[in-house]
Amino acid sequence: MAETKITGQGIAGFDWDALALDGYSLVQRSEYSDRYEKTLTSINEKEVVEGTVIAITKREVVINIGYKSEGVVPVGEFRYNPELKVGDKVDVFVEVQEDRFGQLIISHKTARMHKAWIHVNDVLRTGEIITGYVKCRTKGGLIVDVFGIEAFLPGSQIDVKPIRDYDVYVGKNMEFKVVKINQEFRNVVVSHKALIEAELEEQKKTIISGLEKGQVLEGTVKNITSYGVFIDLGGVDGLIHITDLSWGRVNHPDEILELDQKLNVVILDFDDDKKRIALGLKQLQPHPWDALNADLKVGDKVSGKVVVMADYGTFVEIAAGVEGVIHVSEMSWSQHLRSAQDFISVGDTVDAIILTLDREERKMSLGIKQLMPDPWENIESKYTVASKHLAKVRNFTNFGVFVELEEGVDGLIHISDLSWQKKIKHPSEFCKVGDEMDVVVLEIDRENRRISLGHKQLEENPWDVFETIFGEGSIHQGTIIENKDKSGIVALPYGVEGICPSKHLRKEDGSNAKVEETLDFKVIEFNKEAKKIVVSHTRLFEEGDDKAPVSANKTASSKKPAGNSTAQAVKNLNQNTEKSTLGDLDALSALKAKMEKGE
Secondary structure: OOOOEOOOOOEEOEEEEEEEOOOOOOHHHHHHHHHHHHHHHHHHOOOOOEEEEEEEEEEEEEEOOOOOOOOOEEEEHHHHOOOOOHHHOOEEEEEOOOOOOEEEEEEHHHHHHHHHHHHHHHHHOOOEEEEEEEEEEEOOEEEEEEEEEEEEEEEEOOOOOOOOHHHOOOOEEEEEEEEEOOOOOOEEEEEEEHHHHEEEHHHHHHHHHOOOOEEEEOOOOOOEEEOOOEEEEEEEEEEEHHHHHHOOOOOOOHOOOOOOOOOEEEEEEEEEOOEEEEOOOOOHOOOOHOOOOOOOOOOOOEEEEEEEEEEOEEEEEEEHHHHHEHHHHHOOOOOOOOOOOHHOOOOOEEEEEEEEEEEEOEEEEOOOOOOOOOOOOOHHOOOOOOOOEEEEEEEOOOOOOEEEOOOOOOEEEHHHHHOOOOOOHHHHEEEEEEEEEEEEEEEEEOOOEOOOOEEEEOOOOOOHHHHHHOOOOEEEEEEEEEEEOOOOEEHHHOOOOEEHHHHEEEOOOOEEEEOOOOEEEEEEEEOOOOOOEEEEHHHHHOOOOOOOOOOHHHHHHHHHHOOOOHHHHHHHHHHHOOOOOOOOOOHHHHHHHHHHHHH
């Protein structure tokens, strides 16, 4: 018996192909294999094919695509189709023909996405209307499932009117148009508003073609702003300006209307293209002025609410849509105008008197001060001529000071009535605003509401005394304090200043007197009305007068003999020359009295 040798290739010399365990010959087996291969569908990886559901379990769906093996897909990929059953045709995407276990790997979800992307691009190109499922809300809009693709629906594209609550659309099926696709990031944007606009476009054309001024239409409040309200007229928007909402004052349109409110409006105007339409609401109601009491007249008392404030006055609503203006000058009898806010505030209820009433122009002016007594009615009895009063400085002019005696009663102190002696260039040199001054009434003009006042008249005119002291020819000691306009200003006794022309400043030695030099001077001119004293030093030696100083009382004595008491009073005043001023009226008055008595 021959020895059988076994090698790594099997039994040496054994013909395995000749062995037919299944009863088929090699030729038959080849023939049947070819037939089997022809029954299988030819598939390629990474493509979408159609399959048939042959089994459904709790976790998987078995699908036959006509290949050597069936594919298995997680049941979760069919959540969108709860009615799936055995025998249904579905699309699947071939991931791998055979994995390392010989298993076919397919995906229904990928197939849907693949076909959906192709479909959504076709829809964008054709403008086809599609249906999608609103899955959830996101920032700025909604997420919509379209053919298995998550598309974005912006809030502005949900409807033609602003949407305030996006959640009401979640879980609903809606129709859309694809408006934009980002191929790089595979983002899809859809719009529901585009469908509505298309429908409204025809309505809009119809409405615009029939627009006429004065036409009344029904509309819906679409948007409210601080300046007005936008009304949807059925595809066409119009604006009711805040001033056309009501005949009365409106602070904000939301006081009158609210969103989504339906109302009738009247067309006031529109542009040539009829794209801007001005609407009115108040025009559909009677004007309040037409319903105003016909018996109301000038002088009547009315009551109203302050609705608007301004610096120059205030507006008072005496009836809905009927307002009167109160100028600030009609709020007080005072002539010092202030801001209206000093008297009343918005929301106050005030009584007033009708001053003017124009029904045609629909204007009315009111006054508050007319309800208070006019201080000028009994002005003569309260402020008699020569009576003395305390007044408050209000303001200045170049010619005087305006003072207030009481609320509504002002008077003027002319600059010449401020002081007997002091030369005042501007009233601000004498007093300041807010000061209180004693005044005396000089004259009253009731008709023109003017009172002339004086301040210096409260004191005796010192020039009456000076007339007796500084008579022409009298000699006084003085000090040159200033050179001005070719003249020297000389300080004389009692605070009086004299004028010494340059030619009269020459001294006996031929030199001219200088500032701060003290000399004797002779009065060569005394003008009481002009309050002017002209003196000369030169006249003392030119006319041969004594060179020795001659006091004022000596000069006065030569003309009007006086007793020792008068002479002593003059001497005392001379000794206090540096301290004496025009305020020493009591001493001067006493001096004058004594000199007159001596005479």
